[in-house]
Amino acid sequence: MGLPEIAPGDDLSRQIVDARKKQGLVIREGDIFVVAHKIVSKSEGKIISLDSIEPSERAVQWATQYHKDSRVIEIVFREANRIVRMERGVIVVQTRHGFVCANAGVDLSNTPGGTAILLPEDPDRSARTLQAQLSKAFGVPVAVIISDTFGRPWREGLVNVALGVAGVAPLFDYRGKLDGSGKKLQATVIAVADEIASAAELVMGKADRVPVVVVHGLRIADHPGSGRDLIRSPETDLFR
């Protein structure tokens, strides 16, 4: 669904409810709202003016070398808990939330000029809040996934993934179930919340301002859900 421009302090759930009414969409029990993180961050005021940033020497150095804006690089450093890779003009970090992504998710598109948008403070909390508000407004339990597009090692292009999750199981565990030939399936845990986010991206479009997509008919069991479950723990991370 299309939404008007979101500003800090806006009631996002109300905007979604209004857009739903205008567009005549029917919301049913179990529908999943995939929401681009950008409008969540905007409504939460996670916008930062570049002019307010005093870049460190390290940020200036890197920015000069790779023709970037040193203030943006400084924001990336501040949003990072840990630098994973920093070479060939690319900065991959682990954010305070635990997400490993390029530029700490700091975003310069679809923002007012001279500002950058950060990731939501706590995407799971944002998802839970929105889920409660939307479930109440629509009178049926719905789920919420807050998404962003991330790059991947080894594969070209970005895909949409789930940062915050509420009301849907982020992982579906097939282990112990039988396959078509009667053998137990092993090591088959599917990141369904990421797949739902990816599916939704196909109708979002980057430039088309469709920041909310309603996914209907998946019949995924009710589950409190958490985006944190999708973050790999250091013990199984071979690519730190």
Place this chain on the structure above:
Amino acid sequence: MGLPEIAPGDDLSRQIVDARKKQGLVIREGDIFVVAHKIVSKSEGKIISLDSIEPSERAVQWATQYHKDSRVIEIVFREANRIVRMERGVIVVQTRHGFVCANAGVDLSNTPGGTAILLPEDPDRSARTLQAQLSKAFGVPVAVIISDTFGRPWREGLVNVALGVAGVAPLFDYRGKLDGSGKKLQATVIAVADEIASAAELVMGKADRVPVVVVHGLRIADHPGSGRDLIRSPETDLFR
């Protein structure tokens, strides 16, 4: 769509056409057939009997240490062009095709006992063949994506990705387009073929034997397509 068990030499397109008829599905121009690689490999005879494998000393050593089948490990080694990581019981390789994935995509579920299924020899070629056959059979141009579920560094769970692509652009390039605030979008290339594969996985189900999913209504421009375009080149790979 559900399909009967596929065996080497089976005409996969005929099986899909038959299943379509039985299930009364309408196929329209531009529909995208997402096909689990496993049935493609089976029809192409890419099944290997474990008893035919003489494991190397290295395979035996690794298998003993991590309680694996040394014959399977030997197949993984043979399918690999390059070992990316080999530790803590996990083997991540780059396959002969260029895909970086665990165990070279060698699969033991949904296979006859004592056999392993390999990736198709050339997934793009398989996709093109199937696309031509299905387009002819249905009388409208359709697209084909051959998919497999891959793990990711940093994120838990597998997601379905595109190995072979025919008739749909694997990447959608937003660069140069304007965002909602009139600024040029940068560095925004979306891996749509991977997202389509992920979307399809949500209805495939691992154990439910739904190896073909028809995606309708995406209106993605006609494009020859290639799964190779989704493989990151060594020059931009920070995680070799």
